[in-house]
Amino acid sequence: MKKKKLFAAAAMSLAILMSVSLSGCGESKNNDNSVVESSDTSEEKEPTTYGTIEWPSDGLGSFIPVPISKTGEIMWDSSDSFLAVIAKTSKSDFSKYINKCKDKGFSIDCLEDDTGYMAKNRDGYKVTLIFEDDNTMNVSVYAPDDESSNKESSKKEQSSKKQESKKEESSKKESSKEEKSDSDTVTPSFKEMMDEYEEFMNKYVDFMKSYDANDVTMLSEYTELLSQYNTYMDKVSKIDEDELSSADLAYYLDVTNRVNKKLLEVQQ
Numbered sequence: 001m002k003k004k005k006l007f008a009a010a011a012m013s014l015a016i017l018m019s020v021s022l023s024g025c026g027e028s029k030n031n032d033n034s035v036v037e038s039s040d041t042s043e044e045k046e047p048t049t050y051g052t053i054e055w056p057s058d059g060l061g062s063f064i065p066v067p068i069s070k071t072g073e074i075m076w077d078s079s080d081s082f083l084a085v086i087a088k089t090s091k092s093d094f095s096k097y098i099n100k101c102k103d104k105g106f107s108i109d110c111l112e113d114d115t116g117y118m119a120k121n122r123d124g125y126k127v128t129l130i131f132e133d134d135n136t137m138n139v140s141v142y143a144p145d146d147e148s149s150n151k152e153s154s155k156k157e158q159s160s161k162k163q164e165s166k167k168e169e170s171s172k173k174e175s176s177k178e179e180k181s182d183s184d185t186v187t188p189s190f191k192e193m194m195d196e197y198e199e200f201m202n203k204y205v206d207f208m209k210s211y212d213a214n215d216v217t218m219l220s221e222y223t224e225l226l227s228q229y230n231t232y233m234d235k236v237s238k239i240d241e242d243e244l245s246s247a248d249l250a251y252y253l254d255v256t257n258r259v260n261k262k263l264l265e266v267q268q
Helices: 005-019 091-103 146-164 166-181 188-209 216-237 246-267
Strands: 034-036 048-052 071-077 081-086 108-113 116-120 126-131 137-142
Touching: 081 216, 091 116, 091 126, 091 137, 137 216, 188 216, 188 246
Parallel strands: none
Antiparallel strands: 034 048, 048 071, 071 081, 081 137, 108 116, 116 126, 126 137
């Protein structure tokens, strides 16, 4: 199945933006405290205080390696998401931790640059690592959506059925391709999905323009956007260009081009 090139570029652009945006902040929950200076020199800001972390032995946090530094804060730990901010982390430590995550199996559909890493394992669990200028590392783990798990189970069950009706299915697909290629109208359901994707990306860019890494109140909204990002990326990455009609493909390219231009507004 041929995947689109433009989507890969858009996903990497967003990953780069994410790698320079999220910064852990908040009051420490521990008694053994250390201070990490903020890298923002534009104005006087209070340094962020972190405590000593006891890495979880169960839950989503246990899916990934224990960080080298024990200083930081676990922002939250739930059944579907986990986020920790690790202080006193050098660029070398960050690179080593990426390799440890790869060794743990988080190497599927990965996006990687100098300050960020995103990947999932074979069970669909996703990890996001972001390195900040103040030598902190943001570590996020997300459980697979129930919908994705159900889809995988459904695919296995349907595999044998498809073998039995292979000729019939092939005939239907060929007929469907011919109908789509002759159509000059964008499929309503496809247009709706792409419009929702573009609307979300516009929302993300607008948020990033006003994002303040030292504003604790904005962290929850960022987390919600990140969760939505994973959902939209999963949907759009499964689009097969070979299955699109000429009208759908044209609309698809228009949307991704607009999204890429919008993302550049944040990078400027």
